[in-house]
Amino acid sequence: MHANTLQAEPLLRLGADVVYNDNVNNGAVADQKKSDTSASIQLNLGQIFALDDDAALSLAGTLAAQKFNHYEGLDNTSAGVLANYSRKLGLGRDAPRLSMSASAAHADYRNSVRDGWAYQSNIGISKYLSERWQARLTYIVYKFDSDSSTAEVPNLSGAAFDQIAHSVAVDTTYFYDSSTALLAGYSRRSGDVTATTRPGRDIYRVSSAIEEDDVFGEDFYAYKLRAITHDVYVGLSESVGDHSSVNLRYLRRLSYGREDFDYYNSIFTLSWLYAY
């Protein structure tokens, strides 16, 4: 058996979560904010190929489904593919690990203006800073191309759900013991943010696209603008055996758009993960 022989092992990753978001529509002011709770499941199924002593390539198909409690128009399913290249830069647990991934998935909201393709590319490096501290730095490019759009305002695009954004994220994990891990992270995202509101504010002036969006009721419009988004989170992860974990996370999201178009979210997530 030579080191450069391709050898595959199965990749199975299953997740389920419940998420509460106090501002699912990105309302800019308190009386516009809509909160909801969703439940979702995710499945990644594929193969991991050991390329050489230090590198591996994983290829997987991805499936996900999300169901909201109140706003059924946000319910969606998605299917896609994921490729990840991982290389250990040295020998030993402390050696940094470089990873690059690319994914594409089609989101289906049942003929909604929200339907479309989501693409994401990541390049990141992770390292154990000590026996118990692990840190990861990731650069992310995200793009969403909606399947269709309808211009509502002359000379203004209707593609309010098309997005492109760049993010830099830092994640840290502290392993309290072999079961319990504390998580914290920060990301800065620069790019498009889509919000939905009733017309009335100066959305026509600040937006780069506006489109009718009936998820939250009649006479609601989705609009897109550039924003800087800061995500800060803390979390707790408890292993359940060798292959699964239960995770709790609180994320605070602060998006600063043009003028006073700022959006604040508090997002609580309870998740279960299984990986083989």
Place this chain on the structure above:
Amino acid sequence: MRASKNFLQASLILLLLASSGTALAAELRVSVVDQNGKPVEDAVAVLEPAGVPASTASGSAIATMDQVDKQFAPFVLAIQAGTQVAFPNHDNTRHHVYSFSPAKQFQLPLYAGDSAPPIVFDKPGVVAIGCNIHDWMLSYIYVTDTPFFGKTDRDGAVAIAQLPAGSYTARIWHPALRGPEADTQRTFTLVADEHKALQWQITLGSPSVQRRAPLPHSQTY
């Protein structure tokens, strides 16, 4: 014919001596508990007879550090210096076994099955073993230069038999032992055919982190 008869006589004498030695051999039962009184599994008990120089195992001595379900087995392996250790891989994926420990630095690049050659551990000390592919895989090989040692079971107990009468120095080691191994040292004397029991209470710190379960932001590999 005469030579054959002499050989037979010599063999019988040796056998008698060996069996009488066995009958007179002493045994030490070691039990280890932690600071809370709980039995400590995987503690290594080492007995050094007074006045006897360090020794190594014969070249044919072989032990096994297995890899099953992406874990090393056993977690702690105690061997005498000079012992060869085989690292069979019973997973359907390849492993890259390595150690940076001063007592034995080595690596076995990606391999499957039994294709990796055994490694001879010729110096006493603790050797931490890892896998470069699966960071959670961790085990320890405790290499000692005395033939008298053992590893505690789930009940925190081990019996070390076939001990010649005499004075001994005993120590206990565990991967999570807080403080130096030398602090556990005790001396005692065994007379022929004695069955002695000794208990150690050791203080354990936090064990090494070996988390395998997925994290919310972790990659799958």
